[in-house]
Amino acid sequence: MKKLKIAFHWQILIGMAIGVLWGMIAVKLDWVSFTLDYIKPWGTIFINLLKLIAMPLIIVSLINGIGQLKDISQLSRIGFKTIGFYLLTTVIAISLGLMIVNISRPGDYFPKEKAVEFEQKFAENVKQKEVSANEVKEESPLQFLIDIVPDNIIGAMSNNTSMLKVIFFALLFGVAMISLPEKKTLHVARFFDNLNHIVLKIIDIIMKMAPLGVFALIAGLIVEITGDDPDDTWSLFVSLGLYSLTVILGLLLMIFIVYPLFIHFFTRIKTGKFFKAISPVQLLAFSTSSSAATLPLTMETAEEKLGISEEISSFVLPLGATINMDGTSLYQAVAAIFLAQVYGMDLGLGGQLTIILTATLASIGSAAVPGAGMVMLIIVLTSVGIPTEGIALIFAVDRPLDMIRTAVNVTGDTTITSIIATSEKKIDLEIANS
Numbered sequence: 204m205k206k207l208k209i210a211f212h213w214q215i216l217i218g219m220a221i222g223v224l225w226g227m228i229a230v231k232l233d234w235v236s237f238t239l240d241y242i243k244p245w246g247t248i249f250i251n252l253l254k255l256i257a258m259p260l261i262i263v264s265l266i267n268g269i270g271q272l273k274d275i276s277q278l279s280r281i282g283f284k285t286i287g288f289y290l291l292t293t294v295i296a297i298s299l300g301l302m303i304v305n306i307s308r309p310g311d312y313f314p315k316e317k318a319v320e321f322e323q324k325f326a327e328n329v330k331q332k333e334v335s336a337n338e339v340k341e342e343s344p345l346q347f348l349i350d351i352v353p354d355n356i357i358g359a360m361s362n363n364t365s366m367l368k369v370i371f372f373a374l375l376f377g378v379a380m381i382s383l384p385e386k387k388t389l390h391v392a393r394f395f396d397n398l399n400h401i402v403l404k405i406i407d408i409i410m411k412m413a414p415l416g417v418f419a420l421i422a423g424l425i426v427e428i429t430g431d432d433p434d435d436t437w438s439l440f441v442s443l444g445l446y447s448l449t450v451i452l453g454l455l456l457m458i459f460i461v462y463p464l465f466i467h468f469f470t471r472i473k474t475g476k477f478f479k480a481i482s483p484v485q486l487l488a489f490s491t492s493s494s495a496a497t498l499p500l501t502m503e504t505a506e507e508k509l510g511i512s513e514e515i516s517s518f519v520l521p522l523g524a525t526i527n528m529d530g531t532s533l534y535q536a537v538a539a540i541f542l543a544q545v546y547g548m549d550l551g552l553g554g555q556l557t558i559i560l561t562a563t564l565a566s567i568g569s570a571a572v573p574g575a576g577m578v579m580l581i582i583v584l585t586s587v588g589i590p591t592e593g594i595a596l597i598f599a600v601d602r603p604l605d606m607i608r609t610a611v612n613v614t615g616d617t618t619i620t621s622i623i624a625t626s627e628k629k630i631d632l633e634i635a636n637s
Contacts, residue, residue: 215486218414219421226425235426243423249416252409253496256402258360260499261521262373263402267395268517269377270388278378278518281623285519288619289527290563295461296529296611297559300453300536307452309445310544370521399513406499417490424602446541446597450604453533454611462618470625472509472635480508480635481617488613492605494524497613505617510634511624519623523616530608530615535562535583538597542589554587561586 209217229238269278353359353368360369380388463474470477484504488497498520505516539558543550550558561583584590624630 214414215417215483215490218417219486219490222418222421223425225418225422229422229426238422238426242419243426244419246416246419246421246423249409249412249419250491250493250496252412253491253493253499256405256409257495257498258369260402260406260502261369262360263395263399264502264513264517265370265373265521266377266380267392267399268514269374270380270392270395275378275381278381281515281518281627284626285522285619285623286526288622289523289615292461292465292529292615292619293527293532293563294559296453296457296533296615297536297562299456299461300450300533301540301555301558303453303456304449304537304540307445307449308544309449310541310546312445370525399517403503406503410500410503413487417487420490446537447604449541450534450537451607453537454530454607457529457533457611458614462614465618465622469622470630471632472621472625472630476636477509477617477621480504481614484613484617485610488609489606492602492609494528494609494612494616497609498524501613501617505620508634509617509621509624510631511620512629512631515624515627515629516620519620520616523619524613527616527619528612530611532562533611534604534608535580538580539583539587539589541597542584543587546590548589550587557587558583 225238225242229235351368351371353365353372356369356372359365359372380391463478466472466474466477481501481504484497484501487500488494491497501524502516502520505511505520506513536558539562540550540555543554621630621635
C-alpha cells in the first residue's frame with residue numbers, strides 16, 4: 204500500500220492552523236501558563252536550530268559560490284546588479300506604502316484618548332527601542348561602513364545580527380580564492396564544496412521539525428497577544444484595524460502585483476510555478492518573523508525548486524537576507540505617516556522624500572531578526588520630527604504585521620535571485636517550470 208505523503212507547504216499550513224486553534228482553546232480554557240511553559244519552548248527550539256545553521260550556511264555557501272565563479276569581473280557584475288535591483292524594489296515598496304497611507308489616512312480616525320492609553324501601556328518598550336535608536340543616531344554617517352568590516356571574525360560569527368560582517372569576510376575569502384591559481388586552491392575549494400553538502404543535510408534534518416515548530420510558535424503568539432483578557436485584545440485590534448489593513452494592503456500589493464511583474468518581465472519563469480515553489484518559504488518566514496532563520500529553506504528552494512545555480516543563490520540570497528527589507532521599508536513608511544496623522548502633522552513632499560531616503564538606508568542596516576524594524580522606525584520618525592513616543596500606539600499589532608512583512612522580504616529576495624540567475628543564464632527553466 205502506497206504511503207500518503209503530505210506536501211511540505213501543507214504540513215506547515217496544518218501546523219499553523221492547529222497552532223491558532225490551540226491558542227484560542229488555551230485562552231478559553233485558561234491553559235495560558237501550560238502553553239507558554241510546555242508548548243512555546245518547542246517553537247523556540249526550532250528558531251534556535253534555524254539560527255544555529257544560518258551563520259555556517261552563509262559562510263560556506265558564499266565561499267563555495269564565489270569559488271565557482273571564473274574571475275573577479277564576474278563577481279563585481281553580479282554584485283552591482285544584485286544591489287541595484289534590491290535598492291529598486293525597496294524604493295518601490297516605500298513609495299507604494301506612502302501612496303496607500305496618504306489615501307486611506309488611518310491616523311485621522313485614531314481616538315486621542317486611546318493614544319494616551321497606549322503610550323502609558325507600552326512606555327517601557329518605547330524607552331528600550333529609543334535607547335537602541337539613539338545609539339545608532341549618535342554614530343558617524345559612515346558607521347555602516349565600519350560595521351561591515353569585522354575586527355574579530357570569530358566574534359562576528361557568534362552574533363546573528365552581525366551578518367554583514369560575516370558576509371564581508373566570506374566575500375574577501377572568496378575573492379582571494381579566485382585570484383589565486385586554481386592548483387593552489389583546489390583542495391580548499393573541494394573542502395568547502397563538501398562542507399556545503401553537510402550543511403544542506405543538516406538543514407534537511409532541521410526542517411523535518413518545521414510543522415511542530417510552526418505549531419508551537421503560532422500557539423504561543425496567540426496566547427501572548429491575547430493574555431488573560433480577550434476583550435482587551437479585541438478593542439486594541441479594532442482601534443488599529445485601519446492602520447493594519449493599510450500596511451497589509453501594501454504588503455499584498457508587493458507580493459501579488461510588484462513581484463509578479465518583475466518575474467514576468469525579467470525572467471522566463473511562470474508566475475504560478477514561482478509562487479508554488481516558494482510557498483513553503485513564505486509560510487516559514489510568516490511563522491518565524493526572521494529572514495535569517497528562513498534563509499536555509501530559501502536557498503534550498505531556489506536551487507531545487509527553481510533551478511537556480513548554487514553560485515548565484517549562495518551569493519544573492521544571503522546578501523538579500525541582510526540588506527533587502529522591502530516589507531519592513533513599506534511598513535516604516537506607513538507607520539511614519541500614520542503617526543504623523545495621529546499627531547496632526549503635515550509632512551509635505553519634502554518630509555515624505557526624507558522618509559523614502561531614510562527608510563531605504565535603514566533597511567540596509569536592519570538586522571534580519573524579529574522586531575529589528577521597530578528600532579529602525581525610530582530613526583525614520585526622528586528624521587522627520589515625529590515624536591518617537593508614537594510607536595507605543597503600534598506596538599500592539601507589530602508582531603502580526605512583522606510576520607507578514609517578513610514573508611514579503613523573502614519573496615523579494617527570491618524574486619531578485621531569479622532575475623539575476625536569468626540574466627547570468629544560471630537557471631534551469633525545466634526545473635523552474637516543471
